[in-house]
Amino acid sequence: xxxxxxxxxxxxxxxxxxxxxxxxxxxxxxxxxxxxxxxxxxxxxxxxxxxxxxxxxxxxxxxxxxxxxxxxxxxxxxxxxxxxxxxxxxxxxxxxxxxxxxxxxxxxxxxxxxxxxxxxxxxxxxxxxxxxxxxxxxxxxxxxxxxxxxxxxxxxxxxxxxxxxxxxxxxxxxxxxxxxxxxxxxxxxxxxxxxxxxxxxxxxxxxxxxxxxxxxxxxxxxxxxxxxxxxxxxxxxxxxxxxxxxxxxxxxxxxxxxxxxxxxxxxxxxxxxxxxxxxxxxxxxxxx
Ligand SMILES: [Zn+2]
Numbered sequence: 001x002x003x004x005x006x007x008x009x010x011x012x013x014x015x016x017x018x019x020x021x022x023x024x025x026x027x028x029x030x031x032x033x034x035x036x037x038x039x040x041x042x043x044x045x046x047x048x049x050x051x052x053x054x055x056x057x058x059x060x061x062x063x064x065x066x067x068x069x070x071x072x073x074x075x076x077x078x079x080x081x082x083x084x085x086x087x088x089x090x091x092x093x094x095x096x097x098x099x100x101x102x103x104x105x106x107x108x109x110x111x112x113x114x115x116x117x118x119x120x121x122x123x124x125x126x127x128x129x130x131x132x133x134x135x136x137x138x139x140x141x142x143x144x145x146x147x148x149x150x151x152x153x154x155x156x157x158x159x160x161x162x163x164x165x166x167x168x169x170x171x172x173x174x175x176x177x178x179x180x181x182x183x184x185x186x187x188x189x190x191x192x193x194x195x196x197x198x199x200x201x202x203x204x205x206x207x208x209x210x211x212x213x214x215x216x217x218x219x220x221x222x223x224x225x226x227x228x229x230x231x232x233x234x235x236x237x238x239x240x241x242x243x244x245x246x247x248x249x250x251x252x253x254x255x256x257x258x259x260x261x262x263x264x265x266x267x268x269x270x271x272x273x274x275x276x277x278x279x280x281x282x283x284x285x286x287x288x
Pocket of ligand 1: 022110
């Protein structure tokens with residue numbers, strides 16, 4: 001059973017859902033969420049309208065074992081499972097009703113390579129719906145095009161594979177974003193996550209006194225291409241997230257000697273130097 005904590009007002013309003021540790025080795029979400037829950041419990045914060053539901057740890061076993069997942073990536077092929085066979089299927093069945101009923105979803109993550117915090121938004125038609133929310137989170141970089149690049153990669157057999165928590169919540173009408181708060185172990189990720197939750201509570205009208213002055217100048221990067229680690233290999237240099245790379249530059253080399261050459265000038269997105277074979281190694285994107 002997942003730990004689920006809700007604070008609600010009698011006044012109608014937005015139902016906000018905040019998730020942590022969808023990936024078990026991403027610890028800034030649980031820390032930030034527990035900090036905010038503590039402030040509600042202490043009476044420092046109260047909900048003026050609507051409700052907020054927190055799930056500090058969405059994948060408890062992976063969290064205990066400090067792993068991304070146990071048997072199945074909880075953020076891929078997300079759906080209700082009538083016949084759950086894997087550990088994460090049971091978690092999906094617990095999380096699905098929350099994702100289906102929320103109006104706004106904030107899903108807090110971190111990533112492997114060092115670099116700045118950013119948020120993912122959905123398709124271009126969702127830009128005007130999701131970017132004001134992202135700006136309120138105090139995150140100044142938005143990345144998008146993930147789903148399209150994922151689908152175009154050719155390695156994905158089942159289209160439902162690209163369905164994560166945000167995609168599932170959007171399908172059920174929510175405004176949704178994933179905030180990536182920096183490197184997994186960077187202590188600066190926790191305050192980033194706390195500010196994001198505070199911003200969400202204010203933006204949704206739940207705790208208006210948390211509202212703050214924002215500049216809405218978002219930097220934007222579109223993911224154009226996903227690279228799977230099809231076989232053993234390594235990066236040409238210790239890439240950091242959003243490092244610039246030039247067309248023709250060697251990004252990585254397979255152990256058999258074949259090089260991956262950057263097909264255009266842009267940025268490397270979420271490079272994962274310790275990626276196992278058969279998973280997402282890195283993405284290439286361009287600024288817009
Ligand atoms: Zn993650």
